[in-house]
Amino acid sequence: MKIFDEVESAVQSYARSFPRVFCHAKGEFIWDQAGNQYLDFLSGAGALNYGHNNTIFKEALLNYIQADGITHGLDLHTKAKGEFLQAFNERILKPRNMEYVIQFTGPTGTNAVEAAMKIARKVTGQQSIITFTNGFHGVSLGSLAATGNSHHRLAAGIGLSGTHRMPYDGYLGEEIDTTEYLDKVLSDSSSGIDSPAAVIVETIQGEGGINTASAQWLRNLQAICKKHGLLLIVDDIQAGCGRTGDFFSFEEAGIEPDIITLSKSLGGYGLPIALVLMKPGLDQWKPGEHNGTFRGNNLAFITAQAAIDHYWSNTRFSKEIRHKGNYITMRLENIISQVGNGIFTRKGRTMFQGIDCVTGNLAKKIAKYAFEHELIIETSGADSQVLKLLCPLTISEKNLQRGLDIIESAFNDALAGEKVPMDIGGHLDSCRT
């Protein structure tokens, strides 16, 4: 369709990788105008953990719309919001012994991050926020200062301030615990790192290349935050809502963040909604200090509640995610051992995994082959070198297998006739995992 070239901004990005006009979608499938069916391993960059147009949520949504339920409510108390809060508190927070105040922000992830950083600064009276290499927290100015990617940062056109960058887990090699460096600079009054308000971290860096923080590293990070009086913010916007097998990605580490951000798959149906969870003592906002016209997206409350009620009232879904995660691990290990052990690395965990293909060129070639074979899959990382598998958590085992079969042939095809790049092999030992 010519209209996109004629009037839509050059800022388009996914549309360039998948140049089709898409019409409808269901579960793990999406169809283009010509009737081609694609398996979706992109899932709205993690906003569609429960698949497209999930039948259970759709029914709840249609009933609500049919009855003229409130659609837009600012921050007014509505039945839909009350029932969402009830479900979130009863099914998500209480069973995990988590006591948090819930703040609704503007409906994008970046707005939740802005609010989280603002409240941390307000409460501590400190300005600086510790962020990590390859972190991604959104592209509005405050969040962008916390984001590492230079492509995004340079677009700001203005100095980005209020953050200090530290090495993420594994950044200096597997042997080095980078939290020791953080502890050291925070203990040294001449380190040049002024007393910070907080640390913001992803347990798995989605956009940064599926770099994973170990449970021990996260526990060390929490201990250092406690020792030096910093608040710990976990940005669970992409890794949360079940992607790692637990509702929150940090559950495995057993840490208790002071502040948590959620968005992406929280709405369940792909409807925008974002939250900040904070320990009760931190809720020092004055009325309306942080706001957002669309902080009361009641349609999203309906689908978010349906998601919680249906998928998170017992442990069945978690088990299913872990089971599929194990299968993905097995298949990726297999692909790596077939096409060049010691060159490619498997990244991430559970259903948040990928393969580091060393170069962006190769990863893109593989993603392109996959698209030609009707699988939509993207890359991430500083050089787009990581093929990123983000299929819906609800995908059928048959289609999961089919997607992985396509990925396997894509690797075989991309590497056919190419000899193992030995010059690349040389510096792989120092590669992040």
Ligand SMILES: *Cc1c(COP(=O)(O)O)cnc(C)c1O
């Ligand atoms: C996507 C993402 C954001 C930003 O969310 P938007 O809705 O795009 O503003 C922030 N943090 C993380 C970890 C993300 O993956």
